[in-house]
Amino acid sequence: MEALGDISEKMKEDPNYLQSLKDRVKALRSDASRAEQLQEAAVRRIAPAVSDSSAAASAPRLHYGMAPIRKVWGKLGLNAWFRKAGYNRKLSWDLDLAVFYQVASRILSPMSRRGMRRQCPRHLFKFDSVSLDQHYEALDILAASKTTIIKKLDEAVSKEIARDCSLVFYDVTTFYFESFEPDCLRERGMSKEHRTHETQVLLGLLIDRCGIPLDYEVYRGNTAEVKTLMKVVESFRQKCPQGKPIVVADRGLNSKENLSKLIENDCAFIVAHSLHRLSSKELDNLFSEDGWKYKFDSETGEMSWKMKTMDCPEAVKQKESREVVNPRLIVTWSAKRYAHDMKELNLQWEQAKKMMSAGSGRIDASFKRGSRQFLKRVKQSDPDKKAQEERY
Structure with a gap:
C-alpha cells in the first residue's frame, strides 16, 4: 500500500500523471505474485476515476483498507457462517x-456504532443497506453465539x-462508557x-504465542482483576485438555489462590512478582553477584542483559495431592530497561524537589505516588527512598 497524495496537485506537477499511473498499475499486474493482492472491487470502483482528468478531479476518495481484512474474513470462513446464520434466522x-463492517471499523478507526454508520459512504465496500438498528441487532446475535463463533474461529485458524x-x-x-448510571x-x-466517575466493564483475554485470541470473558466493571483469570483458563482447559500449557500473566493476577488453581488445572505459569515483597535474606541473594548469567554487546563489549534464578519464598499447595510446589523466581536485568527506568526516576526526583519549593499545600493535596513518593510529611526530600529505588 502506498500513499500517492492529492490527485489535483499531482496533475499540476505532471499533466501526464494519470497515464504514468496507469502504466505503473499495468506493470504491477504483470507480476503474478502481486496480482493476487489486487481486489477486483477496488479496480471497478477506481477505474471511472482515472478515465480522464476531469473525472479524476471530481471523483470521491474512498477508503479501501477493509479489502485485506475482507480477504482474511473469507479465508476464515466467517462470511459463509454469518450468511448461513442470517438465513437461519430469516x-x-x-x-x-453488518458484522464485518463493525469488526473492520474497530480495527481501522474505532468509534461508536453511530459514528461508524456515518462513515459508510466513504468506504470501498457498500454498507448502506444495513441500518444503525440492524448493527445493534447484530450485537445481540454475536453475544448469543459467542461459544459457537469462538469454536468456528479456532477450527479455521488451526487449518x-x-x-x-x-x-x-x-x-x-477495561472499557469505559460515557455513562454514569451503573x-x-x-x-x-x-x-x-x-475514568473513575464513568461506568466500565472488564475484558479478560487469553491469546496463544502468536497473539491470536483463544477465549475471552466480559466481567462487571467493579470486578477485581485477580478474580478473572481462572474462569477463562478453566474454559480453555475444557476445550484443550491435552498438554500442559504455560500461562503467562502480569503481577495483578499473581495470587496464591490463582497459582494453586493453575496447578490443579495442570497448567504451569510465569507471573510477574514484585521484588519489594522479598525478605531481606532474599534481597541479599538478589543483589549479590553470584549466580548471574551475562550477555554482552558484541560491538561495545558492555553488559546488555543478565539473569539469575532463585528459590521463591511463596509455596503453593496442590489441592488434590497436598503437594507443596515452590516456584522459581527468575530475575532479569537489561541495559535498555535500566536506562529507561533511571531516566524516569531522575525526572520524578527533580519534580519532587520542585514541589518542595512550591510550598507545603501542593504536597499535602497529593497522593504518595509517582514523583511524590520521595517526599516526607516534614516536607523534606527523601534521598534514602531514591537510593532504594535506584538499587531496584
Whole structure:
C-alpha cells in the first residue's frame, strides 16, 4: 500500500500523471505474485476515476483498507457462517455485512456504532443497506453465539497454521462508557484510563504465542482483576485438555489462590512478582553477584542483559495431592530497561524537589505516588527512598 497524495496537485506537477499511473498499475499486474493482492472491487470502483482528468478531479476518495481484512474474513470462513446464520434466522438484512463492517471499523478507526454508520459512504465496500438498528441487532446475535463463533474461529485458524497452545498469555483491560448510571454489567471500578466517575466493564483475554485470541470473558466493571483469570483458563482447559500449557500473566493476577488453581488445572505459569515483597535474606541473594548469567554487546563489549534464578519464598499447595510446589523466581536485568527506568526516576526526583519549593499545600493535596513518593510529611526530600529505588 502506498500513499500517492492529492490527485489535483499531482496533475499540476505532471499533466501526464494519470497515464504514468496507469502504466505503473499495468506493470504491477504483470507480476503474478502481486496480482493476487489486487481486489477486483477496488479496480471497478477506481477505474471511472482515472478515465480522464476531469473525472479524476471530481471523483470521491474512498477508503479501501477493509479489502485485506475482507480477504482474511473469507479465508476464515466467517462470511459463509454469518450468511448461513442470517438465513437461519430469516433476517431481511445482511448479517455478514453488518458484522464485518463493525469488526473492520474497530480495527481501522474505532468509534461508536453511530459514528461508524456515518462513515459508510466513504468506504470501498457498500454498507448502506444495513441500518444503525440492524448493527445493534447484530450485537445481540454475536453475544448469543459467542461459544459457537469462538469454536468456528479456532477450527479455521488451526487449518491455516500449526497452532501452538503450549504457551498462552492472559491479560485484563477495561472499557469505559460515557455513562454514569451503573447496571447489571457496567459499574464503576479501577479504571486503566482514569475514568473513575464513568461506568466500565472488564475484558479478560487469553491469546496463544502468536497473539491470536483463544477465549475471552466480559466481567462487571467493579470486578477485581485477580478474580478473572481462572474462569477463562478453566474454559480453555475444557476445550484443550491435552498438554500442559504455560500461562503467562502480569503481577495483578499473581495470587496464591490463582497459582494453586493453575496447578490443579495442570497448567504451569510465569507471573510477574514484585521484588519489594522479598525478605531481606532474599534481597541479599538478589543483589549479590553470584549466580548471574551475562550477555554482552558484541560491538561495545558492555553488559546488555543478565539473569539469575532463585528459590521463591511463596509455596503453593496442590489441592488434590497436598503437594507443596515452590516456584522459581527468575530475575532479569537489561541495559535498555535500566536506562529507561533511571531516566524516569531522575525526572520524578527533580519534580519532587520542585514541589518542595512550591510550598507545603501542593504536597499535602497529593497522593504518595509517582514523583511524590520521595517526599516526607516534614516536607523534606527523601534521598534514602531514591537510593532504594535506584538499587531496584
